[in-house]
Amino acid sequence: MKLYIYDHCPFCVRARMIFGLRGLAAEEIVLANDDEATPVGMIGAKQVPILQKPDGSYMGESLDIVRYVDGLAGKGRLKEEIRPQVQAWLDKTGSYINKLVQPRMVQIGLPEFAAQSAVDYFVHKKEADIGSFTGNLAKTGEYLHTLHTDLAGLERQVAGRHHLNGAGLGMEDIHVFPLLRNLTVVRGLVLPPELRAYADNMAAAAGVPLYTDRAV
Ligand SMILES: N[C@@H](CCC(=O)N[C@@H](CS)C(=O)NCC(=O)O)C(=O)O
The missing domain is CATH 3.40.30.10 (Glutaredoxin)
Incomplete structure (x- = not known):
């Protein structure tokens, strides 16, 4: 496929x-x-x-x-349940994660942005949503402050270091891991210890590397 x-x-x-x-x-x-x-x-x-x-x-x-x-x-079905606290975290952080992440994604040599025309297309389209990339980059400290508070809340929901619910693969993992992975592109991000272990384990198990080594 x-x-x-x-x-x-x-x-x-x-x-x-x-x-x-x-x-x-x-x-x-x-x-x-x-x-x-x-x-x-x-x-x-x-x-x-x-x-x-x-x-x-x-x-x-x-x-x-x-x-x-x-x-x-055919290996068993993932658990559909998303705990209300996890859904609340997704809803809250969804309002600003793109402001931290999108201005950085065009800076790290990703293949979808190999051509300048692709970078220009993305910047034009996303700035219409989140405002100027430069302006958002300048507010990194402010966004990170809020994010670190919100991550401390999510840390309390980590029931296992392999699956968020502590039981098995679930929609919580499918929703949360991609956001944590994208946030690792932000230099200065500090994941609390359980979330850090979870993100590392999930990246390895899923075969989707984090951006930690090229954070900007
Ligand atoms: N509801 C869709 C949303 C997919 C989506 O929004 N993808 C974005 C990329 S993150 C996209 O292709 N946007 C068009 C663009 O960036 O021009 C899904 O879950 O697959």
Whole structure:
């Protein structure tokens, strides 16, 4: 199967995780960020991840891909439950994580941004959402202060160092790990110890490396 992604895309990490964790192979293809024709030709929208299934058809929507691959693997189904405290963390941090992460993603040599036209496309599109990248970078200290407080709250929900719920792979992992992984692109981020261990373990198990060694 082929999985079309951007490296920086947290929704794509969800799909990459389920392949890695369930031990199924996927050929990962990184699209240029300004390539609209390819994804639109496949699913009618400029959006990744996109899975090409064995019958050649295309599937979009990360959670559909996760559930489809999970079923295909036949190794038990991931737990759907997301605890209210974890959902509250996702809701709260969702309002500012992109402001920390997106201005940095264009600085670390990712394949979807190999061409300047792809960088320009991303900056133009995302600045319409989060405001100027330069302005957001200047507010790093402020955002990190809030994030560290919020991470301390999430740390209290870590029930296991391999799966957040302490029991087995679940939707909590599929939602939370991609955000933690993206946050490792922020220099100055300090993950509390249980979350750090969880992120390291999940990165290894899923085969999706963190950005720690190239944080900016
Ligand atoms: N609901 C979709 C959301 C996917 C999504 O928003 N992907 C982003 C990348 S992180 C995208 O392709 N955006 C178009 C763009 O960046 O131009 C899913 O879960 O798969």
